[in-house]
Amino acid sequence: MAVNSTVRPAARLSESTLRDMYWTMLLARRLDERAWALHRQGRIAFHISGIGQEAAQVAAAFAINRGVDFVAPYYRDLALLLALGMPTTDFMLSLFGKHDISSGGRQMPFHWSFKHLNVVSGSAVVTTQVPQAAGLAFAVKYRQQTGMVDPQDTTQPRLALTCLGEGSTSQGEWHEAMNWAGVHKLPMICFVQNNMYAISEKPHQQMAVANVADRASAYGVAGAVVDGNDVLAVYDAMVEAVERAYNGDGATLLEAKMYRLTPHSSDDDDRTYRSREEIELWKARDGIPRFRQHLIDVGVLTEAEAGDYDARARAETDRAQQEADAAPMPAPEEALGDLYAKGELD
Amino acid sequence: MPEITLIEALRQAMDEELARDPRVFVVGEDVGPRGGVFRATQGLYEKYGANRLVDSPLAELSIVAVGIGAAVADLRPICEIQFADFIYPAFNQIVNEGSxxxxxxxxxxxxxxxxxxxxxxxxxxxxxxxxxxxAYFSHVPGLKIVVPSTPYDAKGLLKSAVRDPNPVMVLEPKKGYRAIKGEIPDGEFTVPIGPARIAREGRDVSVFAYGMMAYYAAQAAETVAQEGIDAEVIDLRTLLPLDQDAILNSVKKTGKALIVHEDMQTMGYGAEVAAVIATDGFEYLDGPVRRLTGPDVPGVPYSHPMQEFFMPNPEKIADAIRDLAEY
Incomplete structure (x- = not known):
């Protein structure tokens, strides 16, 4: 897809795609809220939320070749994963510690892994996925340069997208990853979801510059800042980064500014470090009602259809929870499985 | 059969695997035109080019992390850490991630x-x-660790490691890179990851060692043989997973166990070998399980007399065998 410089990429999105994006954001919100409720009911041990970040995540997913391009996500990426094709029920299974695709109940929820979607398993140690994403992008370039794949082959991964929060960019391995991306001109997109908080710490406690993306030039990669609550703006910025990667023009450090509307996790009390007024201010900028209003304004959705979406999202959340509820728990001995893979010499 | 050095065996293994599988590449500091600081990749850059002999930034964490990403993407990276001492920045990626x-x-x-x-x-x-x-890495389920002490094992184990679907750490006794020589057959062979090797059969004392210490233990065994002590030397070769049967079978035969490693003693690898013997070989024992190791100090000192004090060697091993044989 060639970029027509006179038309923004988001303007080329079909009505059905726009609806699909809205639906995914909405479903992520409802599932996330349900997880909070289940935690309050004592039914799940842990929740870590992506509320307030859905718009940016859905935009990012829709801009890549979903299910084919490599993705190394982070724990707040519920909406991103839904957009990539994670089954709703699988999310609920993971909350209950049942046989989810990601880890078979071994990992805490939100440690996504879907091999059939080229979503690579991650840990809870922040930023570890970023230099691994450099390795994924290195592999993409390696296969192209050694003639193993055609760079235009859309059935093959052509980039690696990785996500992280702004706090994670303080880790040394973030520097190493960005340096690799620059030195080797890798088809990588480092998508920083700057939600203004690393648990309680604010961006100025992480860095002495205004934006994470200000550091891009130091690594010899492209950098951009975008309003993370504006799904179409993020989509435009992400498409630019995707084109850059697909064309062999290197990596992008894309920073979406947004706000974490919930506490860090189910074990956090955010009243100790931020005001209710601040949260209300950002709720008014929430990307989901904003996109809903936009779609109504441009005639893609009617009020009645939007109401129908709300009902469907709740119904799908109920359905997924019931299905996961009915699924069996893993056998205790499954703790011993999958230690070593069997190889050609075994 | 031609006689080659340990490092030449490693170089041959990489050469053959690079030729066999286009997914195999080498990444690390100075592995390209320089051919590695120890010359392990000498000549490979000229043969396979810059795509496959990748000079990395000077940063161990990302050498490993990029390797993990590439391996997940179904390539076959061979990551070189220039010296073991520099591996700790990559500890998290190896322990928490790859393994x-x-x-x-x-x-x-x-x-x-x-x-x-x-x-x-x-x-x-x-x-x-x-x-x-x-010791740090053998506590990590999901990782495999091999330590060759002969050119044959070096070549065969490295080739097996490249073909293994799991992360495999190959610990190379660099003092033996050129000191250790041995015959290897022409043509294709691999050495399985897992089984230990009986380096020398004996009846009186079992010596368990690996790497440079296995090489020294074999020399020590020949020395004490002239005094009538028949020592058996087990080269463990694979530290993770450990070949417990080989340990127990040997102790069953000799009744005495000496464990040798140059790493510090406390919580060292020898403690696990001793625990295996204590747990499942207790009834075979005719004496205490002994360890000959480096002392519990922060490292091997630079100055020669202190270095030699730190390091086990064939003479110290022979003395330890004699002591145990007399028990």
Whole structure:
């Protein structure tokens, strides 16, 4: 897809795609809220939320070749994963510690892994996925340069997208990853979801510059800042980064500014470090009602259809929870499985 | 059969695997035109080019992390850490990431990578070019660790490591890179990861060692043989997973166990070998399980007399065998 410089990429999105994006954001919100409720009911041990970040995540997913391009996500990426094709029920299974695709109940929820979607398993140690994403992008370039794949082959991964929060960019391995991306001109997109908080710490406690993306030039990669609550703006910025990667023009450090509307996790009390007024201010900028209003304004959705979406999202959340509820728990001995893979010499 | 050095065996293994599988590449500091600081990749850059002999930024963490990503993407990276002493920045990526990937993804994602690590002292390398690191990493389920002490095993184990679908650390006794020579057959062969090797059969005392210490233990065994002590030397070769049967079978025969490693003693690899014997070989024992190791100090000192004091050697091993044989 060639970029027509006179038309923004988001303007080329079909009505059905726009609806699909809205639906995914909405479903992520409802599932996330349900997880909070289940935690309050004592039914799940842990929740870590992506509320307030859905718009940016859905935009990012829709801009890549979903299910084919490599993705190394982070724990707040519920909406991103839904957009990539994670089954709703699988999310609920993971909350209950049942046989989810990601880890078979071994990992805490939100440690996504879907091999059939080229979503690579991650840990809870922040930023570890970023230099691994450099390795994924290195592999993409390696296969192209050694003639193993055609760079235009859309059935093959052509980039690696990785996500992280702004706090994670303080880790040394973030520097190493960005340096690799620059030195080797890798088809990588480092998508920083700057939600203004690393648990309680604010961006100025992480860095002495205004934006994470200000550091891009130091690594010899492209950098951009975008309003993370504006799904179409993020989509435009992400498409630019995707084109850059697909064309062999290197990596992008894309920073979406947004706000974490919930506490860090189910074990956090955010009243100790931020005001209710601040949260209300950002709720008014929430990307989901904003996109809903936009779609109504441009005639893609009617009020009645939007109401129908709300009902469907709740119904799908109920359905997924019931299905996961009915699924069996893993056998205790499954703790011993999958230690070593069997190889050609075994 | 031609006689070659340990490092030539490693170089041959990489050469053959690079030729066999286009997914195999080498990544590390100075592995390209320089051919590696120890010359392990000498000539390979000229043969396979810059795509496959990748000079990395000077940063161990990302050498391993990029390797993990590439392995997940079904390439076959051989990551070179220049000295074992420099591996700690990559500790998290090895322990938390590469070694846990298969388990944590419910068996979906494999990490078929090799981490080559020159290790060990006695080369004037001081605190930061001499370390043994096996104790830290042999506590990591999901990782495999091999330590060759002969050119045959070096070549065969490295080739097996490249073909293994799991992360495999190859600890290379760098003091033996050129000191250890041995015959290898022409043509294709591999050495399986897992089984230990009986380096010398004997009846009186079992000596368990690996790497440079296995090489020294075999020399010590020949020395004491002239005094009528028949020592058996077991070269463990694979530290993770450990070949417990080989240990127990040997102790069953000799009744006495001496464990030798140059790493520090406390919580060292020998403690696990001793625990295996204590747990399942107790009734075979005719004497205490003994360890001959480096002392519990922060590293191998640079100055020659202190270095030699630190390092086990054939004479010290022979003395330890004599003591145990007399018990």
């Amino acid at each position: 846990r990937m298969y388990y944590r993804s419910n068996g979906a994602w494999c990490v078929p990578m090799v981490i080559r690590v020159p290790y060990g002292g006695g080369i004037g390398g001081g605190l930061y070019h001499s370390q043994s690191i096996e």
